[in-house]
Amino acid sequence: MADTMVADRAARPDVLPTERLLENGMARPDLRHDLRRIDDGRNALTVAMVWVWVVVLIGGAVWIDNPLAYLAAFVLMGPMYARFAILMHEAAHKLLFTNKRVNDWVGTWLLAYPTWTPISIYRRGHFAHHKEEFGPREPDIAFYGGYRCDRATLTRRLVRDAVGISGWKNFTPLFKALRSKVSRRVAASILGVQVLLWAVMWAATGRWWIYPLLWWLPWMTQWRVINRLRAIAEHGGLEASPDRRVTTHNVRQSLPARFWFVPYNTGWHLAHHVDMGVPFRNLPAYHAELERAGYITDTLTYPNYRSLWRALSAA
DSSP: OOTTOOOOGGGSOOOOOOSSBOTTSOBOHHHHHHHTOOOHHHHHHHHHHHHHHHHHHHHHHHHHOSHHHHHHHHHHHHHHHHHHHHHHHHHHTTOSOSSHHHHHHIIIIIIIGGGTOOHHHHHHHHHHHHHSTTSTTOTTHHHHTTOSOOHHHHHHHHHHHHTTHHHHHHHHHHHHHTTOTTTHHHHHHHHHHHHHHHHHHHHHHSOTTHHIIIIIHHHHTHHHHHHHHHHHHHHTTOOOOSSHHHHSOEEOOOHHHHHHTOTTTTTOHHHHHHOTTSOGGGHHHHHHHHHHTTSSOGGGEESSHHHHHHHHTOO
């Protein structure tokens, strides 16, 4: 690896096009049709199960009613926020449901607003991210533009995330947006959903503090850590290029990683950037096509996320 962490040219062979893939890595029409198929029924069940698990975690902690149960629920809410975020990301790409009105309604009211996200703003910024990673309009450069860094710098950033400093910077703009004619309606809708969630949790548990402890605080703290670790594992230390292997890391997936911070196949992120029209369920199959073509190589692939994080903090 060079100091920028861009893989050596030998790890990025010119193997495209093939019989199944075009020159830019996208699948040829017949294969692309299959890879871009959206499974409405399974996706509806997936969205429902996210909320079921929230009820199980919070309800279970209240039922057991001891500090260790509350601590366990608090810790496990971090991965739950990762699930909300990835499904919201699918909705932003219009890949969650084939019916676009259903896609946008679910993405907005069941995924984005409960997790403090103005999805319309996110969608515009995220499409800019896909159009030109590391370009002049890259909205996420603050997440991964400062890498490589030294170990102390990464630790300092993660500590800021863990204690809520980063979360506070994301939280307070919602209240400032209430004074803006342009964004007032969205901010009020997000805050209205939060008030509703607080009321429901209070009424269901009889404890006013369940919402701030098990909903708001995990979003403010550990979700920030998870989100940073995921973001830098996707693009940290790389640079602008039409070759997605220069802009996006590739990491071998494991069950613990997929549970904690890269659920719903989001760890196959290089495939997602080669063709952002492939739904999350089909990313492993698409990734396998890219591997068979020789576009993704072993030397391009980190064996796990720990090795990538170590490299990112080894300046």
